[in-house]
Amino acid sequence: MQKRKPEKIASGMSKKMRSTREMKTNVPGVRHTHRLTMAQMISEEQHAQAAEQERREILTAQELAAENAWRDEADDYVGQDTTYEQEVLDGSRAADISHAGEAIDPKDADEELLEDLAAEYDYNAAFTKKRRRPDHRxxxxxxxxxxxxxxxxLGALTDAYMEWSSSTGLAASYMSFDxxxxANRIKVVVVDLFSCDLQHIPLRATDEFVASGLIRQGLFPCSTAVAAVAITTRALEVFRLAQLRCPRLGIQAWVRTMCDLHGAPPRPYLGVQFSVAFDVYLAVRAETARRVRVALGRNSPDWRLRNVCPCCTYKLEGEAKDWPFLFTCDGNDSAKRFARKTREQWDDEGNALPRESAERDDSRRAPGDYFIPRDVVDSWAVADEEELAKVHDEDEEKESGCSEKWQNMKDAHTVRAAAVYDETGIFAGLCRHGFVLALVDMVKSGELAKYAFALLAHVCKALGPEIVKLILGYDIGCRFYKMVMRHPRVSDLLQDREFLALVGSFHGTAHDRLCQTRNLPKYKExxxxxxxxxxxxxxxxxxALAARTRYSTAFHRWQSFVTWAEHKDRFQTYGQLSHTLVTKYRHALAVIAEAPVLARLMSGARLSLLTQEPEEETLQMEYYQALVNFYDASLWESRAQTERGAESATRRFETNRRHVYERESKCLEAVRYLEARLELVERWQPGDENWVQAQVLVGKRRYQLALDKLESLVAARLLELWKMNIPGTGYKLRKHIAKAMQARSxxxxxxxxxxxxxxxxLESPRPPLEWETVVEYAFLAEFDLLRFSRRDVRSEPWAQGSGRAAMDLHFKIKRAKEEIEQLDVEIRRLYTYMRDEDAFLAHHARCLRDSHQPQLAHQVELYRQQHTRFNDEHRRRLEKLGREAGCTAVLKPGTAVSKERGVPTAAQTEETEMADAAHVEALHMAESEVEGVEDVDAEAVADSLELVLRMADDG
Structure with missing residues (x-):
């Protein structure tokens, strides 16, 4: 059994007011150590109580309630006769650790020792005669x-931050008042980047809270009411930006860096203080961003996803083609987080007891709309994913099942991970330009289908009916597409859309050849x-985030990913958007420039292939198989009739007889249909010449199908061996192909x-083929078995290196032409977006200033600066591309389909100003008329004034 830890001392003052204990100040890096007598301690306590009482008298009612809730002080237990000594003796309380480092057993302790302990640790009972109260916190x-x-x-804190932000900048650590x-001044330890000192911070009478009064001056407190330490906004902002650019940077490393700058030794509580202040700072910034979105009309739940990428979602009028929305998704098991659990305990027999969760109570959730809630994701779970992905098509049943080789985590690994981690990874979805669509937590599992289902449903719901074509790239796209088509909820969601799931180019090398030709992007329009x-x-x-989120709380993990993803979208992905477009454009032009090479390769090649069997032979074999099924069903019918007397009273016999009759009817219908196709007068009978010939054909066909299957697998294996050994193939791709070949064995x-x-x-049996012979093939020409196929495929053009290169280049050039067309559309969308976004934000900033909301107008202006800082660089890159040969992009803005970013023109603005002036003039005239009339009915005047205002508004 685990030893019980001694309870912590309830009174915080009694814990630090001990003889031979060190006294510490609140100033980080400053420490005073001395020995105090008991009388000095009592005097210090009385002075501290008086100062505390004086401080609490100046607090407002809201601050006093918040402080009491934060402290959670236990009520006084008046009338209790239990003392510290009695609690230790009766076993209800463990004694404190002795000087020897061992716990004192109450049975072995004498009363004199306990009295000494009470006098030292519970000085309130010894000197003030107050009974000790239990601590239930x-x-x-x-x-x-x-x-x-x-x-x-939070509301008052956000108001204070917006006022500070619009009044001063990061150059000033904090601002002062007249x-x-x-109204009051408080002593606060102000921690800045290069300084840490005790200052008297002024508070205004209009400050609703102490925390809001500090934030209004650029200081973020480390607690709600007891503001003993505050950190400057400048220090928090520098850390935020440094952490976003270097995600590995944690709070502990940053605090220790500041301690080095201040010349102070690092303390554990300093990291806690900084973490609290930083969380408040991020919460205030998030609330400020929410107010900006509300002012701009962008506070709908799906607004971000509907406008996530200007090149993908900002459609223009007059586009010749409705391009599909291309996006990709995948799971990553690096972003794990350890589950906080209680320590191991054992029962009386020595068996380990289940460990309970030790997570702290925290109601905070991931800020923003990047993460899809867990309950929404769980609603897309399916009972049996294998059954959902089961293939019923006869042609697809011939595949080797490449999708079954893709397992993100094996069951054994998943079980072990679920016992250690809470979140076992993250599932992400991105558009083709790299903007984050959504994130999903993988909870105690590997990469399940419900994560992709939830992401697909989230994207479809957010994009709305404007996007009618969706193409998803997934490493198991071949398998996932079948599951989507058979999932009732997802299929209903996609009923008005065209959906296609493909396999990524890199991951496609691990799929078999037939799957590659069907699902690789190279072969899709x-x-x-x-x-x-x-x-x-x-x-x-x-x-890089995994290192500092592995042991963090769930909220801090969410907060880290959301803030990093938001910063990446705004300052990295959007900042490099023009570079991405230019790189894609130049790559497509380089591929198209290889058209003469394709012409030379195609000039001497004769690309032909037997794609299907002769129709006459196929009908004869199908008729033979239908006759076999019919005679077999008739045999079952006759057998059932002979056994009727023995089982006529059973339900089983009647059910079997009905099934046999239905089967015979279906087989007879198929026989009659094929007889009409073959124009037969008499039906074939077993032993006839036609029957024997068809039987031989069926045997050969089965052999040919088995040979074709073996041929495709061996050819794919040899081609992958060739790909793995050619120069230029990277190490990761080699390992990827090697693993795929092992699975394909x-x-x-x-x-x-x-x-x-x-x-x-066969009628003339062929010698069997040994496994050792197959694995020794290194070239396609050595595969002698291929000469027994309908044609010797070794002489086909596709079996030659030049033929394969010609086919590959043909599809690359075809896709490159599509890429040029799509990039022309995306470049013009970006040009239009930059113009409309800048004008829209500038217009709203002016409107907010005119409506006497300068603080909110300042935040909108900051929002505008963040979103338009890269526009000049975008235009420079695209104009440079336009001067290159082969570029067909239109480098001027168009007209957006959505009028969401519409801004009134100069004529409309002048008309609005004239209407406002007429409105004001009518109001003044009505007031002057009312002043010149005595004893006027107030209600009549009000009605008249309202009528005038309504007419002015209509004008």
């Missing part, structure tokens, strides 16, 4: 109480040269067994 709920206390003040505005591998780049950058063994069985059933 818990450390797990202190975060929730602190958060609740700040939430009550003496006539100061309206995709361009997009490789759908943007998630890999995103995860390579986001993995099982499919080759199965196809080899089917081939040997079909070869043995």
């Amino acid at each position: 818990r450390r797990r709920d202190r975060t929730r109480k602190l958060v609740d206390a700040f939430n009550v003040q 003496d006539e505005d100061v 309206n995709v361009g040269l997009e490789g759908f591998e943007g998630c890999e780049t995103f995860f390579s950058e986001s993995n 099982k499919a080759v063994r199965t196809a080899l067994a089917n081939y040997n069985a079909a070869a043995a059933a």
Whole structure:
């Protein structure tokens, strides 16, 4: 059994007012140590109580309530006779640690020792005759109480921050007021980047809270009411930007850096203080951003996703083609987070007890709309993903099942991870330009289908009916597409849209050849040269967050990912958007420039292939198989009739007889249909010449199908060996292909067994093929078995290196032309977006200033500066591209389909100003007429004035 820890001392003052203990000030880096007598301690306590009483008298009612809730002080227990000694003796309380470092057993302790302990640790009972009260506070709920206390003040804190932001900048650590505005001054330790000192901070009479009074001066407190330490906004902002640019930077490293600058030793509580102030700072910034969105009319739940990428979503009038919305998704298991649990405990028999959660109570959730809630994701869970992805098409059943090789996490690994981690990774969706669509937490599991379902549903719901074509790139797109088409909720969501799921170019190398030709972007129209591998780049950058979120709380993990993703979209992805477009454009032009090479390769090639079997032979074999099924069903019918007397009284017999009859009817219908197609007069019978010939054809067909299957797998294996060994193939791609070949070996063994069985059933049996012979093939020409196919495929153009290069180049050039067309549209969308966004934000900033909202106008102006700082660089890059040969992009703005960013023209503005002037003039005239009339009915005047104002508004 685990030893019980001694309870902590309830009174915070009694904990630090001990002889031989060190006394510390609140100033970080300043420490005074001395020994105090008991009388000095009592005097210090009385002075402290008097100062505390004086401080609490000047607090407002809201601040006093917030402080009491934050402290959660226990009520006095009057009338209790229990003492510290009695609680220790009766076993209801553990004694404190002795000087030897061991817990004192109450049975072995004498009363004199306990009295000495009481005199030293419980000095209130020894000197003030007050009984000790129990402490019912818990450390797990202190975060929730602190958060609740700040939430009550969030509105006032945001007002104070907006006032400070519009009055001064980061160049000034904090601002001061005139003496006539100061109602009180408090002592606060101000922590800045290069200084830390004790200052008397003034508070105005209009300050609703102490915290808001500090924030109005550029100082963020570390607690709600007891503002002993405050950190400057400048220090918090520098840390925020440094952490966004270097996600590995944590609070602990930053606080220690500041301690080095201040020449002070690092303390654990300094990190806690900075973390509290930083959380409040981010919360205030988030509330400020929300107010800006409300002022701009961008506070709808799906506004961000509907406007996530100007090149993808900002449609223009007159576009010749409705381009699909291209996006990609994938899961990453690097962003794990350890689950906080209680320590291990054992029962009396030595068995480990289940560990309970030790997460602190925290009601905060991920800011913004980047994360899809967990309950929404769980609603898309399916009972059996394998059943949902089951294939029923006869042609698709011939595949080797490449999608089944893709397993993000094995079951054994998932079970172990679920016992250690709470979140086992993150699932992300991005548009083709890299903007984040949504993030999903993978909770105690691997990469399940519900995460992709939730992401797809979220995108479809947000984009609305304007986007009618969706193309998703996923590493298991072949499998996921089948699941989407069979999922009832998702299929209903996509009933008015065209949806296609493809396999990324890099991940496609691990799929078999038939899957590649069906699902690789290279072979699909309206995709361009997009490789759908943007998630890999995103995860390579986001993995830097894993180091500091692995042991964090759930909220701080969400907060880290959201703030980083928002900063990446605004300052990295959008900042490099023109560079991305120019790079794609030049790559497409380079591919198109290889058209003469394709012409030379195609000049001597004769690309032909037997795509289907002769129709006459096919009908004869189908008729033979239908006759076999019909005679087999008739045999079952006759057998059932003979067994009727023995089982006529059972339901089973009647059910079987009905099934056999239905089967015979269906087989007879198929026989009659094929007889009409073949124009037969008499039906074939077993043993006839036609029957025997068809039987031989069926045997050969089964052999050919088994050979074709083995041929495709071996050819794919040889081509991948060739790809893995050619110069220029990277290390990661080599490892990827090697793993895929290991997984495909099982499919080759199965196809080899089917081939040997079909070869043995031939009229002239062929020798069996051994596994060792197949794996020794290094070139396609060595595959001697291919000469037994309908045609020797070794002489086909596609089997030659030049033929394969010609086919590959043909599809690349075709996709490159589509890429040029799409980039022309996206470049003009970006040009139009930059013009409309700048004009829209400038217009709203002027309107807010005219409506006497300077603080909100200042925040909108900051928002505008952040969104337009890269526009000049975008125009410079695109204009440079326009001067290159082959560029067909239109480098001037168009007209957007959406009128959301519409700004009144100069004529409309002048007309509005004239209407406002007429409105004011009518108001003055009505007032002057009322002043010249005596004893006028007030209601009649009000009605007349309202009528005049309404007429002015209509004008």
